[in-house]
Amino acid sequence: MDELTERLRAFARERDWEQFHTPKNLAMALAGEVGELLAELQWLTPEQSATVMADPELGPRVRAEIGDVTVYLVRLADVLGLDLVDAALDKLDEAGRRYTVEAARGNATKITD
Amino acid sequence: MDELTERLRAFARERDWEQFHTPKNLAMALAGEVGELLAELQWLTPEQSATVMADPELGPRVRAEIGDVTVYLVRLADVLGLDLVDAALDKLDEAGRRYTVEAARGNATKITD
Amino acid sequence: MDELTERLRAFARERDWEQFHTPKNLAMALAGEVGELLAELQWLTPEQSATVMADPELGPRVRAEIGDVTVYLVRLADVLGLDLVDAALDKLDEAGRRYTVEAARGNATKITD
Amino acid sequence: MDELTERLRAFARERDWEQFHTPKNLAMALAGEVGELLAELQWLTPEQSATVMADPELGPRVRAEIGDVTVYLVRLADVLGLDLVDAALDKLDEAGRRYTVEAARGNATKITD
Incomplete structure (x- = not known):
C-alpha cells in the first residue's frame, strides 16, 4: 500500500498532473471507475456475480476495474492526508x-x- | 490491510450477512458510499476541496466517507479473491x-x- | 417536463444558487442521488426489487430517490442547454x-x- | 417523454430483454452511465464545464452521456410504475x-x- 501511494505520487508529479488532482476531481474519477465496475456486473444475477472471477473474459475485466478504483481511492486519500x-x-x-x-x-x- | 480484511470477514460471518455479500450487491454498496463522498464535495470549488480536511465539520465527514468506501472495496476484493x-x-x-x-x-x- | 425545468430555474435563481449550478457540480449531485437510489436496492434480490413499490416503507423511499435523480438531471440538462x-x-x-x-x-x- | 417510454418498452420486449430489466439491474446501469458522464467532466474546472457544450469534441460526448442517463432513468421509472x-x-x-x-x-x- 505504501509503495502504491508513493508510485502514484511520483506518477502525478512526473506528468505535472498534481494541478488536476484535487479531492473534488479525484472523487469524480473514483466515481467514474466505480461506474465502470457496476457496468461489468449489472446484468448478472447475484449468483452469477459470485463466480465472475472464473469467467475467462469477465474475470480479468473485473480485476482491472477493481485496480482502477483502488488507484483513485489511494490517490484521493493521499491528497487528503488520510x-x-x-x-x-x-x-x-x-x-x-x-x-x-x-x-x-x-x-x-x-x-x- | 490484512487485519481489515479479516475483521470484515468476521463481521459478516457473525451476523450471517455472507448471503448478502455477493460481488453485485457489494459493488452497489460501494457505489452508494462513493455517492455520499461526492455529496460532501459537490458544491465546493476544487480549491476549497483541497483544504477540506482543515474544516472542523467537513473534515471528519469526508474521512468517515473514505472509511466507508474502503470498507466495501476491501470486502468486495476479498469476496472476489483479489x-x-x-x-x-x-x-x-x-x-x-x-x-x-x-x-x-x-x-x-x-x-x- | 417544461414546468419542472422552469420551476427548477426559478428555484435556483431565487436562492442565488446559480453560481453553484455548474455542469460539474450538478453532475456530482446527480451521482450522489443515484448513490442513494442504489443504497435502497443494494441488498434486495433482483426479484425483490421488482416488487419494491408494493412495500409500504421502501416504495415511497424509492420514489423519492427517483424524484431527486430527476431533479438534478433536468437541472443539468437545462444548464447545458440540452x-x-x-x-x-x-x-x-x-x-x-x-x-x-x-x-x-x-x-x-x-x-x- | 411518453414516446420515449413507449419506445424503450418496445425495444426491450422485441429483444427479450425484459428479464434483465429489474429495478436493481436498471439502477446499476443508470449509475454506470452517470459514471461515464462524470468521467467527461472530472478534469475540467467548474468554469470550463460551464462552456463544455461549445467544445466540438466534448459537447457531443456530454450530450450522448446525458442521453444514456435519460434512457435508463426513463426505463427504470417505467418498470417501477412511476x-x-x-x-x-x-x-x-x-x-x-x-x-x-x-x-x-x-x-x-x-x-x-
Whole structure:
C-alpha cells in the first residue's frame, strides 16, 4: 500500500498532473471507475456475480476495474492526508457498536452508513 | 490491510450477512458510499476541496466517507479473491506505458481507463 | 417536463444558487442521488426489487430517490442547454442500429454504451 | 417523454430483454452511465464545464452521456410504475418548504436530500 501511494505520487508529479488532482476531481474519477465496475456486473444475477472471477473474459475485466478504483481511492486519500485503513477500521468499530451480533443476525443491512 | 480484511470477514460471518455479500450487491454498496463522498464535495470549488480536511465539520465527514468506501472495496476484493494492491499496481504499470512522461506532461488525462 | 425545468430555474435563481449550478457540480449531485437510489436496492434480490413499490416503507423511499435523480438531471440538462428527451431518442436510434432484434434477442447487453 | 417510454418498452420486449430489466439491474446501469458522464467532466474546472457544450469534441460526448442517463432513468421509472416528473415535482415542493428563499439565499446546499 505504501509503495502504491508513493508510485502514484511520483506518477502525478512526473506528468505535472498534481494541478488536476484535487479531492473534488479525484472523487469524480473514483466515481467514474466505480461506474465502470457496476457496468461489468449489472446484468448478472447475484449468483452469477459470485463466480465472475472464473469467467475467462469477465474475470480479468473485473480485476482491472477493481485496480482502477483502488488507484483513485489511494490517490484521493493521499491528497487528503488520510490513512485509508485507519479510516475504515474506525468505521468498523462504530458499526460493531451499532449492529450487535444479536440484533443484526441475518438481517441485511449496511456495515456503515 | 490484512487485519481489515479479516475483521470484515468476521463481521459478516457473525451476523450471517455472507448471503448478502455477493460481488453485485457489494459493488452497489460501494457505489452508494462513493455517492455520499461526492455529496460532501459537490458544491465546493476544487480549491476549497483541497483544504477540506482543515474544516472542523467537513473534515471528519469526508474521512468517515473514505472509511466507508474502503470498507466495501476491501470486502468486495476479498469476496472476489483479489488482492487490491496488486490489481492497482498492474493498472499503474499499464498506465505508465500508455502515458509516457513526455507525452502526458501537463495534459489532464486519466491514470487509468 | 417544461414546468419542472422552469420551476427548477426559478428555484435556483431565487436562492442565488446559480453560481453553484455548474455542469460539474450538478453532475456530482446527480451521482450522489443515484448513490442513494442504489443504497435502497443494494441488498434486495433482483426479484425483490421488482416488487419494491408494493412495500409500504421502501416504495415511497424509492420514489423519492427517483424524484431527486430527476431533479438534478433536468437541472443539468437545462444548464447545458440540452433537450433530455431528444438526446435519449438519438441514443435509442443508434442502439437500434447496433443491436438488431435478431442479434440481440435474449442476450443481456447495454441499450447504450 | 411518453414516446420515449413507449419506445424503450418496445425495444426491450422485441429483444427479450425484459428479464434483465429489474429495478436493481436498471439502477446499476443508470449509475454506470452517470459514471461515464462524470468521467467527461472530472478534469475540467467548474468554469470550463460551464462552456463544455461549445467544445466540438466534448459537447457531443456530454450530450450522448446525458442521453444514456435519460434512457435508463426513463426505463427504470417505467418498470417501477412511476411518473418521473411527478416524483420530481413532489421533491421540489418539499425542498421549497425546507429551504425558504430567505434562509437559503447564496448558501450552497442541496435542492433535495
